[in-house]
Amino acid sequence: MITKITAAITAVGKYVPDYILTNKELETYVETNDEWITSRTGIKERRILKGEGLGTSYMAIKAAEDLLQKSNAKAEDIDLVIVATATPDLPVAATASYVATNIGAINAFSYDLQAACSSFLYGMSTAASYVESGRYKKVLLIGADKMSSIIDYTDRATCIIFGDGAGAALFEPNEEGLGLQDEYLRSDGVGRDFLRIEAGGSIMPPTEDTVKNNKHFVYQEGKTVFKYAVSNMASVSEKMLTRNNLTEKDIQWLVAHQANKRIIEATANRVGVSSEKVMMNIHRYGNTTSATLPLLLADYENQLKKGDNLIFAAFGGGFTWGAIYLKWAYNS
Ligand code: UT7
Numbered sequence: 001m002i003t004k005i006t007a008a009i010t011a012v013g014k015y016v017p018d019y020i021l022t023n024k025e026l027e028t029y030v031e032t033n034d035e036w037i038t039s040r041t042g043i044k045e046r047r048i049l050k051g052e053g054l055g056t057s058y059m060a061i062k063a064a065e066d067l068l069q070k071s072n073a074k075a076e077d078i079d080l081v082i083v084a085t086a087t088p089d090l091p092v093a094a095t096a097s098y099v100a101t102n103i104g105a106i107n108a109f110s111y112d113l114q115a116a117c118s119s120f121l122y123g124m125s126t127a128a129s130y131v132e133s134g135r136y137k138k139v140l141l142i143g144a145d146k147m148s149s150i151i152d153y154t155d156r157a158t159c160i161i162f163g164d165g166a167g168a169a170l171f172e173p174n175e176e177g178l179g180l181q182d183e184y185l186r187s188d189g190v191g192r193d194f195l196r197i198e199a200g201g202s203i204m205p206p207t208e209d210t211v212k213n214n215k216h217f218v219y220q221e222g223k224t225v226f227k228y229a230v231s232n233m234a235s236v237s238e239k240m241l242t243r244n245n246l247t248e249k250d251i252q253w254l255v256a257h258q259a260n261k262r263i264i265e266a267t268a269n270r271v272g273v274s275s276e277k278v279m280m281n282i283h284r285y286g287n288t289t290s291a292t293l294p295l296l297l298a299d300y301e302n303q304l305k306k307g308d309n310l311i312f313a314a315f316g317g318g319f320t321w322g323a324i325y326l327k328w329a330y331n332s
Contacts, residue, residue, distance in 0.1 A: 004132075004177070005131065005132055005134060005173045005174070005175065006132065006173070006174045006175075006177055006178060006179040006180065006181075007127065007128035007129075007130075007131035007132050007139075007171045007172070007173065007174065007179045007180050008171070008172060008173075008174035008178045008179030008180075008327075008329035008330075009169045009170065009171060009179065009297070009326070009328070009329060010071065010073070010170050010171070010172045010329060010330060011067050011070060011071035011073060011169070011170040012067060012070075012167065012168065012169050012170075012294060012297045012298045012301055013063045013064060013065070013066030013067025013068070013069075013070060013167065013168040013298060014063050014066055014165070014166065014167045014168070014294065014295050014298035014299070015059050015060075015062035015063040015066060015165065015166045015167075016047040016059075016164070016165040016166075016285060016295070017047045017048060017049040017050065017059065017164055017165070018047070019047060019048045019049070019050050020045050020046075020047060020048075021045060021046050021047070021048045021163070022044070022045045023037045023038065023043070023044060023045065023160070026159065026160055029153050029154065029159065030153070030154060030155070030156035030159060030160075031156060032156050032160055037160045040260075040262070041160065041161060041260050041261060041262075041282070041286075042260065042261025042262070042264075042280075042282045042283055043160065043161065043261075043282055043283060043286045043287075044283045044284070045283070045284060045285075045286070046162065046163025046164070046284075046285055046286030046288075047163050047164050047165055047285060047288075048148045048163065048164055049146050049148060049164045054146075055087075055088075055089035055090075055095075055146060055149070056083075056085050056087050056088060056089055056095055056144045056145060056146045056166070057083075057089045057095050057098050057099050057102070057144075059144050059146065059164065059165060059166035059291075060083055060085075060095065060096075060099045060142045060144035060166050060168075061099050061102050061103055062166065063142055063144065063166035063167055063168040063291075063294070063298075064081075064099060064103045064140060064142055064168045065103060066168070066298075067140070067168045067169075067170060068103065071170065073138060073170055075103050075104035075105045075106070076104060076105065076106055076107055077107070077137075077138055078100075078105040078107070078108045078138045078139075078140050078170075079107070079108055079109075079130075079136035079137060079138050079139060080108055080109055080110065080127075080130060080136050080138075080139045080140070081096050081099060081100040081103075081105050081108050081109075081110040081139075081140045081142070082096060082110070082111060082112070082113050082123050082126060082127060082139065082140070082141050082142070083095045083096035083099055083110070083111075083112050083113070083142045083144060084112075084113045084114075084115075084119035084120045084122070084123040084141065084142065084143045084144070084290040085112055085113075085114065085119060085143070085144050085145055085289075085290050086114055086116050086117075086119060086145055086147075086150075086289050086290060086317070087144075087145045087146045087147065087149055087150055087289075088112055088114075091200070094110060094111050094112045095112050095144075096110035096111050096112050096142075097110045097111075099142065105140065108140075113126060115187075115316065115318060115320040116195070116289065116316035116317030116318055116320055117257055117259060117287070117289050117290070117292070117314055117315060117316025117317060117320070118185075118257075118314045118315065118316040118318070118320035118321055118322060119143060119289070119290040119316070120141070120143035120167075120290050120291070120292070120293045120294060120314070121185070121257075121293060121312055121313075121314040121322055121323075121324060122185060122320065122322070123141045123143065123290075124141065124169075124171075124180065124183075124293075124312065124324055124326075125180075125183050125185060125322075125324065126141075127139040127141045127169075127171040128171055128179065128180040130171075131171050131172065131173055132173075132180075134173075137172060137173060138170060138171075138172055139170070139171040139172075140168060140169075140170050140171075141168065141169050141170075141171060141294075142166060142167070142168040142294070143166065143167050143168075143289075143290035143291045143292070143293060143294045143295075144165070144166035144167075144290060144291055145164065145165070145166075145288055145289040145290045145291055146164045147162035147163060147164055147218075147287070147288065147289055148162070148163070148164050150197060150216070150217055150218050151217060151218055152214055152217035152218075155214075155217065157220060157222055158217070158218050158219075158220055160286075161259070161260075161286055161287050162218070162286055162287050162288070162289070163285045163286035163287065163288050164288060165285055165288040165291040165295055166288075166291050166294075166295075167291050167293070167294025167295040167296075167297065167298050168294055169294050169297060174329055176329075177327070178306070178307070178327045178328070178329040179326060179327060179329055180324060180325075180326050181244065181325045181326060181327060182240060182243065182244055182324070182325040183322065183323070183324045183325070184236050184239050184240060184243075184322055184323050185320075185321075185322035186232070186236065186320070186321050186322055187318050187319060187320045187321070188318070188319045189318070189319075190319065191225075191228065191317060191318045191319030191320075192317070192318065193221075194220065194221040194224045194225050194228075194319075195218075195219070195220045195221070195225050195316075195317040195318075195319075196218075196219055196317060197215075197216060197217065197218055197219070198210075198215045198219060199215035199216050200215075200216050226260065226262075226263065228315070228319055229259060229260070229263045229315040229321075230262075230263050230266045230267075232315055232319070232321045233256065233257070233263060233266075233267045233313045233314070233315045233321060233323075234266055234267045234269075234270035234271070235270075236313060236321060236322055236323035237254070237256075237267050237270065237271050237311055237313045237323045238270055238271055239323065240311050240323045240324070240325045241271055241311070244325055246309065246325075247272075248271060248272035248273050248274075250309055251271070251273050251277060251309050251310075251311055252277060252304075252305075252308035252309055252310065252328075253277055253278075253279055253300070253304070253308060253309075253310045253311070254267065254268055254271065254273050254277055254278045254279065254310075254311050254313070255279050255293055255296050255297065255310050255311065255312045255313070256268075256278070256279070256312075256313045256314070257287075257292050257293065257313065257314035257315060257316070258280070258281060258282035258285065258286075258287055258288070258292040258295075258296070259282075259287045259292075259315065259316075260282075260287075261280070261282055261283075263315070264278060264280065264282070265278075267313055271311065279296040279299070279300050280296075281295060281296060281299050289316070292314075293312060293314065301332050302332055304328045304330075304331075304332065305328065305331055306328060306329060306330055306331050307327060307328065308327070308328040309325065309326075309327060309328075310325070310326045310327070310328055311323060311324070311325055312324040312325075312326060
């Protein structure tokens with residue numbers, strides 16, 4: 001009998017920088033206040049990576065090392081390292097290659113994957129596909145972003161939201177049917193008018209003017225993105241349940257991208273899961289873009305049980321969005 005290989009997460013790890021940027025401190029940069037930020041986003045504080053010359057790879061390496069230290073996996077057995085990120089160390093030269101070499105994954109190949117806030121979710125699909133096909137056995141997926149490197153701390157519409165961090169997950173074959181079960185991934189290019197960095201790419205290379213006019217920072221039309229995020233994240237999550245014949249009672253955890261507490265709650269309401277089943281750490285880290293989903297897994301790892309049904313959902317720039325249904329594969 002041929003057993004279908006599924007791709008399961010077998011270990012997770014995380015890293016967040018020490019520096020805590022509070023709502024109170026933001027009040028000294030821009031016209032805002034703790035009450036507004038808390039009620040509109042759910043965010044109380046976020047982590048910021050300080051230190052000359054430290055980029056996204058610094059956090060990605062630490063998250064991967066945390067994972068390796070907690071698991072039986074050996075770095076030299078890893079076949080592939082994917083770094084999901086919107087803030088690579090350098091525009092050219094994959095951050096993942098630097099990370100792989102630095103963690104001792106000397107037999108791996110490596111590349112970056114960019115789909116804004118959906119990078120890790122899309123990366124789960126990529127990592128799982130390699131494993132399910134039988135082509136590779138150990139795929140390390142890291143979601144890491146140094147959002148503070150692309151945020152304008154004089155723009156109150158964006159600076160209150162984002163933070164820095166990294167999380168990692170190892171994908172391996174599973175013969176008990178655990179791991180990724182189903183996915184529904186979407187995109188729509190209409191989104192780039194509403195959430196983007198205008199300059200620094202091939203359309204508008206950097207010039208003195210682009211720097212002077214703050215065009216290398218994230219621009220977001222929050223209200224529009226909010227509307228798209230609420231309706232799309234909720235509908236793909238609902239689709240995961242209906243097409244897998246699941247009801248809210250079958251779901252142990254909703255693992256939703258941490259962009260805004262109100263978006264997460266709207267998604268939870270639509271699929272009918274109660275608040276104790278909703279993973280939440282936005283109050284501590286803000287929106288860490290590619291790192292939100294693996295940071296949730298690392299923070300909730302102790303509460304996860306083998307066989308638990310998890311629904312992942314994300315929405316981000318592009319627009320990109322989607323949902324994944326995954327069965328958790330181990331007790332920690
Ligand atoms: O992760 C990738 C995808 N991104 C998202 O999913 C983010 C989606 N968007 C959002 O989360 C929300 O739109 C924001 C948190 C960015 C903004 O919240 P909002 O409830 O949509 O606020 P708003 O932009 O409609 O602004 C409401 C009011 C405005 O004042 P008026 O025009 O009503 O007088 C803003 O000028 O709040 C004002 N405002 C602020 N006030 C204090 C905007 N930013 C701030 C601020 N502090 N930081």
